[in-house]
Structures are given as structure tokens and as C-alpha cells.
Amino acid sequence: MGEIMNEYILGIETSCDETAAAIVKNGTEIVSNVVASQIESHKRFGGVVPEIASRHHVEQITMVLEETFDQAKMTMKDIDAVAVTEGPGLVGALLVGVNAAKGLAYAHQKPPLLGVHHIAGHIYANRLEKEFEFPLLALVVSGGHTELILMKTHGSFEIIGETRDDAAGEAYDKVARTLNLPYPGGPKIDQLAQTGGEATINFPRAWLEEDSFDFSFSGLKSAVINTLHNAKQKGGETMKQEDVAASFQASVVEVLTEKTVKAAKQYRVKQVIVAGGVAANQGLRTTLQSKFQLEKEINLFFPPLSLCTDNAAMIAAAGSIAYQQGHKANWSLTQMQA
Amino acid sequence: MNVLAIDTSNQVLGVAVSKNDEIQAEYTVNIKRNHSIGLMPAIDHVMRETNLTPPDQLERIVVAKGPGSYTGVRIGLSTAKTMAWTLDIPPIVAVSSLELLAHNARQQHGLISPFFDARRGLVYTGLYENSRDRIFLKKEDQNINLEQWLDELKAYQKPVVFLSQDIRIHQSLIVEKLKNDAVIPSPIDHLPRPGILALLGSQKNPEAIHQLTPNYIRLVEAEANWLKEQEKKQND
Ligand SMILES: [Zn+2]
Numbered sequence: 142m143g144e145i146m147n148e149y150i151l152g153i154e155t156s157c158d159e160t161a162a163a164i165v166k167n168g169t170e171i172v173s174n175v176v177a178s179q180i181e182s183h184k185r186f187g188g189v190v191p192e193i194a195s196r197h198h199v200e201q202i203t204m205v206l207e208e209t210f211d212q213a214k215m216t217m218k219d220i221d222a223v224a225v226t227e228g229p230g231l232v233g234a235l236l237v238g239v240n241a242a243k244g245l246a247y248a249h250q251k252p253p254l255l256g257v258h259h260i261a262g263h264i265y266a267n268r269l270e271k272e273f274e275f276p277l278l279a280l281v282v283s284g285g286h287t288e289l290i291l292m293k294t295h296g297s298f299e300i301i302g303e304t305r306d307d308a309a310g311e312a313y314d315k316v317a318r319t320l321n322l323p324y325p326g327g328p329k330i331d332q333l334a335q336t337g338g339e340a341t342i343n344f345p346r347a348w349l350e351e352d353s354f355d356f357s358f359s360g361l362k363s364a365v366i367n368t369l370h371n372a373k374q375k376g377g378e379t380m381k382q383e384d385v386a387a388s389f390q391a392s393v394v395e396v397l398t399e400k401t402v403k404a405a406k407q408y409r410v411k412q413v414i415v416a417g418g419v420a421a422n423q424g425l426r427t428t429l430q431s432k433f434q435l436e437k438e439i440n441l442f443f444p445p446l447s448l449c450t451d452n453a454a455m456i457a458a459a460g461s462i463a464y465q466q467g468h469k470a471n472w473s474l475t476q477m478q479a
Numbered sequence: 480m481n482v483l484a485i486d487t488s489n490q491v492l493g494v495a496v497s498k499n500d501e502i503q504a505e506y507t508v509n510i511k512r513n514h515s516i517g518l519m520p521a522i523d524h525v526m527r528e529t530n531l532t533p534p535d536q537l538e539r540i541v542v543a544k545g546p547g548s549y550t551g552v553r554i555g556l557s558t559a560k561t562m563a564w565t566l567d568i569p570p571i572v573a574v575s576s577l578e579l580l581a582h583n584a585r586q587q588h589g590l591i592s593p594f595f596d597a598r599r600g601l602v603y604t605g606l607y608e609n610s611r612d613r614i615f616l617k618k619e620d621q622n623i624n625l626e627q628w629l630d631e632l633k634a635y636q637k638p639v640v641f642l643s644q645d646i647r648i649h650q651s652l653i654v655e656k657l658k659n660d661a662v663i664p665s666p667i668d669h670l671p672r673p674g675i676l677a678l679l680g681s682q683k684n685p686e687a688i689h690q691l692t693p694n695y696i697r698l699v700e701a702e703a704n705w706l707k708e709q710e711k712k713q714n715d
Binding site: 185186190192193195196198199200202203206207217232233239240241243244245247248249250471473474 | 515516517518519520522523532533534549550553554556557558559560561562564565566688689692693695699701702705
């Protein structure tokens with residue numbers, strides 16, 4: 142009796158400020174998942190300093206790999222393919238992961254090398270919890286992205302809407318900075334909005350053209366900054382930080398939710414998944430959940446919080462599909478645009 | 480001993496294989512481009528040419544650890560560290576990119592100042608000395624204003640060999656400062672050779688893989704400013 146062969150993919154992710162590696166079985170099951178966060182280091186500067194991020198990656202990379210293999214009790218001999226984030230992201234940071242992946246694949250001569258798009262990774266984080274149903278709509282929201290992506294089958298990604306200026310997470314970080322919240326500010330705004338904040342200020346919503354699924358957050362960001370600035374000038378009664386956070390969040394969440402629901406209906410999708418760092422946002426989760434409760438035939442899914450932020454299990458999961466579809470990069474693995 | 484040498488620390492991409500202290504393959508590209516694209520195909524090429532397959536036949540990896548381009552040294556180190564770690568057998572050796580260049584003056588006795596242009600009048604340089612067929616470090620690799628460095632060298636009142644891919648930009652200043660003590664070899668001697676890196680690395684002690692980091696020499700600007708602020712706070 143021949144046993145069904147299991148497939149093991151090693152994933153590597155260094156696109157921003159997390160040095161990460163993971164081993165995923167059959168595209169859906171995490172065997173080990175290690176993330177070395179640099180958040181403490183970047184906190185000093187109120188944001189990610191690209192050169193410092195790249196330096197940390199070189200310091201961490203082999204230790205993270207060792208831990209990944211130790212936890213899995215495996216060696217490179219067990220690995221069928223090496224998947225690495227090739228972009229988008231910080232160019233210098235990406236290079237560390239890419240060259241480590243090449244070093245591993247080359248040293249063992251056998252496993253193919255696979256370049257994975259970071260956003261494909263975020264989407265595939267969901268598959269580690271729940272199998273996809275097509276057609277599928279993914280709302281990808283993070284510090285670098287705000288996109289609505291339609292998937293008709295595995296490995297096919299059609300962007301139907303994207304931000305024309307700031308990413309949602311970027312707007313969060315900038316508003317947080319104006320409110321003097323410590324880095325990373327996005328989650329802090331969510332916290333403030335959840336704990337006693339009331340959406341008393343009516344900030345603008347950018348709906349853009351009637352039929353567009355694109356987003357725009359720079360107008361909202363400026364409105365918040367101006368409102369805070371004016372309040373400060375007037376002196377007098379101070380604005381409650383919680384209310385500003387709640388009002389800002391209400392605007393972002395409303396636009397994201399409305400557009401997602403509309404796109405889901407228009408494309409008659411079976412499943413909606415939310416991916417990226419902002420998928421951890423409680424305000425967004427609650428609103429989407431209540432809206433989709435009315436759409437019985439559409440299945441809404443969020444990844445667990447630990448898989449929302451950057452990790453390598455999601456890269457391995459996306460790499461598994463590329464591997465199954467016979468993709469293989471050459472030794473150059475030319476980098477994608479940042 | 481089968482040795483693979485990797486240098487991506489500056490404009491030159493260099494890869495070499497040596498066996499028992501004999502250079503068997505050497506590959507050098509000296510054009511401005513992304514080393515991340517060219518490195519692994521180059522390694523694959525020299526390994527094939529010398530009939531080596533990495534899993535069981537590679538015994539040592541030598542890498543140029545900078546100073547130089549921050550991105551460049553990281554490409555070399557990420558590759559070398561990961562390969563050395565995963566192959567388990569080969570120790571890793573890191574060599575100063577300036578020391579490697581200094582070895583291009585092994586025919587000349589005396590002082591050697593290899594350098595890389597670091598913009599805004601600055602250079603990465605160190606002082607090396609060739610004595611009784613051995614080249615040793617006399618003054619640490621550093622990031623310094625070239626004029627100030629030349630004044631320091633002048634004080635030795637001895638001939639100094641200058642080696643650099645950027646020699647043309649700075650030649651007139653060097654000659655103006657050091658007059659007859661400025662020794663500038665022919666253009667071919669300014670190109671760092673990966674074969675020499677392999678031989679140099681064969682003689683050095685291996686490093687701990689996890690702890691090995693590039694020698695950037697310079698702090699990141701944001702970090703330097705942050706440290707200054709911390710110091711100020713302490714003194715207040
Ligand atoms: Zn991400």
C-alpha cells in the first residue's frame with residue numbers, strides 16, 4: 142500500500158520588520174512558525190527605519206531558520222520547496238530573505254525556489270484555518286495595502302479595487318502620530334475607539350465614483366489632522382482622544398465595509414476573507430460581521446490574530462499553490478517592484 | 480580543502496573556488512548592477528566548472544564582510560551564512576573587504592591604503608603593511624575624511640600604495656598631499672580578486688555563524704541621532 146506523500150514547504154518572510162520562517166504541511170497545516178519581531182528596536186524611532194530593519198534581518202535569519210527546523214524536528218531533506226517573499230516591501234529587507242532562500246535551495250540542490258507575492262501570502266494565511274471556496278473576495282488591509290482582490294481559482298488574483306493614495310493602515314499610523322500615541326499606533330486607535338470612544342465627529346467618507354471599488358484615505362487623514370489642529374488653536378474645550386479615534390475609525394470602517402459588501406454581491410462570491418495587519422482591527426471585524434450576517438449565502442472569514450500580521454506560514458501556504466502549479470524560479474529570482 | 484569565496488561588498492561581484500590553496504575558478508563582474516540577481520548563478524557556475532556539489536564537497540565558505548555597500552554586504556552575508564548553516568560542515572570565514580584589496584599590493588613592500596569612496600569627501604579605508612611577505616593590519620578599517628586621512632599618512636614619511644576602484648576621482652588630491660610618497664599602481668591592481676579572497680580565507684579562523692554580521696563601520700543615521708539624544712538626556 143503506497144502511502145500518500147505529504148508536502149512540506151519552507152516559507153521565509155523579511156519584507157518589513159519581522160524576520161520569519163515557517164514550515165507548512167500540504168498547504169494548510171502549520172508545522173512550525175517562527176517570527177522574530179523588531180518592533181522594540183523601531184519603537185525608538187516612531188516607525189520602521191528600513192536600514193535598521195535590514196540589519197536586524199541579517200542578524201536574525203539563521204537563528205530563525207534553526208528554530209523553525211528545531212520546532213518541526215525536520216531538516217532540509219524533508220522540504221519539498223522553499224518559498225520566499227519576493228515583494229512588495231522594503232527592498233533591502235527583502236534581499237536578506239531572498240538570498241537566504243537561494244542559499245538554502247542551492248545548498249541542497251533539490252528543492253525548487255518559489256517567489257511569493259506578499260499579498261498572496263496574506264490571503265493564503267486564511268487557508269491555514271479554512272479551505273477556500275471560489276469565487277472568493279479578499280479584502281487586504283495593512284500598512285502598505287488596501288485592496289479588494291477577486292479569486293476565481295487558486296493562484297489567480299484579480300485586483301478589482303485599490304487605494305489611490307494612502308493605505309488604510311498608513312492612515313491609522315499617521316493619525317496615531319498626530320494623537321501622540323506610541324508606535325505602532327494603529328492598534329492603539331482601535332483600542333481607544335473600543336474603550337469609551339464615541340463617533341461624535343463626522344469625518345468625510347471617500348466613496349469616489351459610483352461603480353468604483355477603489356479607496357482613498359488621504360482626505361480623511363488630513364481632515365482628522367486639521368480638526369485636531371483647529372481644536373488646539375482654539376484652546377477652550379479639548380477634544381476627547383477616544384472620540385477622535387472612534388470617529389476616524391468609523392469613517393475607515395464604513396467605507397471598507399460598504400465596498401466589500403457591494404463587491405461581494407456584484408461578483409456573487411461564496412467567501413469573503415479579510416487579510417493583512419488591519420484585519421486584526423476589532424472595529425472592522427464587528428462591523429463586517431454584522432453586515433454579512435444578512436448575506437446568508439456568503440461566508441465571511443478572518444484569520445486568527447497571530448496570522449494577520451506578517452509571518453512566513455502564510456508565505457509557505459501561498460508557495461504550496463505555486464509548487465502544485467509547477468512554478469519554479471531560477472537562481473536570479475529577480476525582485477518585484479517595491 | 481574545497482573553498483567557495485563570495486564578494487558582493489562593492490561594485491565588483493566576485494566568486495571563486497579554490498582547492499588545496501590553488502585557485503581553480505574565478506568569476507568577476509565589474510559593472511554597476513544588482514548583485515542579488517547575479518550572485519547565485521555565478522556560484523552555480525564556478526561550482527560546476529570545478530565539479531563541486533555543495534552538500535558534501537564544500538568545506539569552507541569565505542565572504543567579504545565590508546565595508547562597502549550596505550545592501551551589497553548583506554547579499555553576500557545572507558547567502559554565505561545560510562549556506563554555511565544549512566550545510567552544517569563548512570565553517571564560515573569573514574574577511575575585511577579592505578584587507579582583500581590590500582593584497583593586490585603584495586609585490587610592494589611597505590604601507591598600503593586600500594579605500595572605497597563613501598561620498599561627501601569620506602572614504603572607507605584602513606592602513607595595512609606588507610612586511611616579509613605578510614600583509615597585516617596597522618590601523619583599523621574606518622570611515623574618515625580623505626584629506627584628514629592623507630595628513631595622517633603623511634606623518635609616516637614613507638611611500639604608501641593606494642588601491643581603489645575609485646582611484647581616478649581622488650588621485651590628484653592624493654598626489655598633492657603625499658607628493659613622491661604616493662604610489663599608484665596600474666589600473667589592473669585596483670580590482671579586488673575573489674581568488675585571493677578564497678586563499679586568504681583558507682588561512683583564517685572560522686566565525687560563529689549566527690553571530691556573524693557585516694562590518695558596516697557606520698551606524699544608521701537614525702540610530703546615531705537617537706544615541707546622541709540619549710546622551711543629552713543623561714547629561715541634563
Ligand atoms: Zn504584510
